[in-house]
Amino acid sequence: MSPLSLPPVPEAFQLPFHYGALHHLGIDWLVAPEPVRELLATHHPDLSAAEFDGRALVSFNYQLYFAQYAFGGGVTQEIEYNVIAFPTAEGDRIPQLTYAQYAQGWDQTKLLGIARIHVLCDNPFAISAGRALYAEPKYPGWFEVDLPSLNGPAGETWTVHGKAAGTSPDGTLERSETPLFSLRAALDDTAAALANNTPITGYGTCPDGRVLAGPMNVYQPYRWYDLSAPEHADRVHLTVHAVDHDLGRDLRSLVTDTPAAGAWTYQSPPVAAHNRPYYLPTRRPADR
Template sequence: MPPVAAPYQLPFHYGALHNIGLDYLVDPAPVRKALAEHHPDLSAAEFGGRACVTLNYQLYFAQYPNGGGITQEIEYSIVAYPTACADRLARLSYEQYAHGHDQTKLLGIARLHVLCDNPLAIEAGTKLYGEPKYPARFETTLPSLNGPAGDIWTVACKGEDGALFSFSADLTGLPRTLVNNTPITGYGTDPDGRPLAGPMNVYQPYQYASLTGAADAAERVERVELTVHDPDSAIGAELTALVGSASPAGVWTYQSAPVAAHNRPYYVPRSG
């Protein structure tokens, strides 16, 4: 097993997690090329002859002995598996994969770019998991019990020179299925070229919304919109090459349940 770089301790425990993922089924040829460049020991999974590219936004809180920290990040990944383990894979449709039917957990996310707003998380992800992780800023609007009703997510990712890409997803009224799709295996490659796998457990089910069946292409475009603002950036170029104008196949979300509530005040009788 790889050494755990000091001063970190594993596992890393999340105090709260708010998460949305977008899956795109795309032409596998450019996906294989990108994967060979980033992670040569991995192969792209195929579902009905299509590869799966996924965008995974996370907002999470972690508590430490001397306080707490809040982190935002996006993992831009290809669903892949170790080439040497190909004989262990089951044949799954995309919907089966999205519902967590892969019990081997070899189908994981091969990270191409991880953008993050927390320097400590960037260092830890790079040293511990071989993530290609670098700084970014985020502007978001997320569903919240402390906000208006609805289920609308908007995420804008920005670099030093402005917006890189953004997406919006209006899931209001969209049927959802509870899925047990964790642990999610995250793949990286260390500086020596050795592939790494790090599982992430989420202790409650995800909510999965399919966009491949009853929803036609027009509704999918209306529900979810992905925009590349800087096609010359590293991630913008790959989003354009791999995803392009493809419609999303599915959306999955997770939001930690509240643990306390400070209620509305009331007047008390005044003395005298």
């Protein structure tokens, strides 16, 4: 067997891509496996859906990230709708894990990865990069959010509203007011476990049918929230507004009315702080 060649890196891009900061929320649902297998076969025929105690796993995650370039900086937001899957040809190497074990990084083969079904993004350059480098099914969207922040009120509630968008002939994002989905995860007062779960392997299928595997390293642990107990059933709410949109249709087909099994978050630590000012004493006229 001849050795595999590495996928080309188009001239406009450079790898690895370095994140200057990352704020990341993921929600996992354990669902019936057969509809997941059917969806995965449509998008990634050489991948198989992973199962955890007889259930398939889908994830919906939001990212806000910053990158510094030679010309300056850029901020990007995106969401991914994924199926947890593995290369079918590698099935004999997949460990038998519970969902909680997988979520905390027990799979050291890293073959259990995210097979991307939909990726919405508000940065046209990032859309082009995702398509060209990783065969991501990436298209325009934009977001209104309310996130946990050291520069905001205390709390661990994440709210993300996704809306439709397009691109103009000159390549800029054109926003629409059409709502696609709303996601709210109230993780306040919920115990979290540190999860050493990266690198995360992301799978994409090229137009010629070849499968790409692209690992992403995050250099500090994630926080994983076990939401399997009945008292956590109302912590996550996902509302699909555009039921006829491809994303909305696939969301509704798999996770309608299913309580979330877990959530995971990562927020880059601050690198500097501009502190509160103070007054200097002034001299009174008689002292001058």
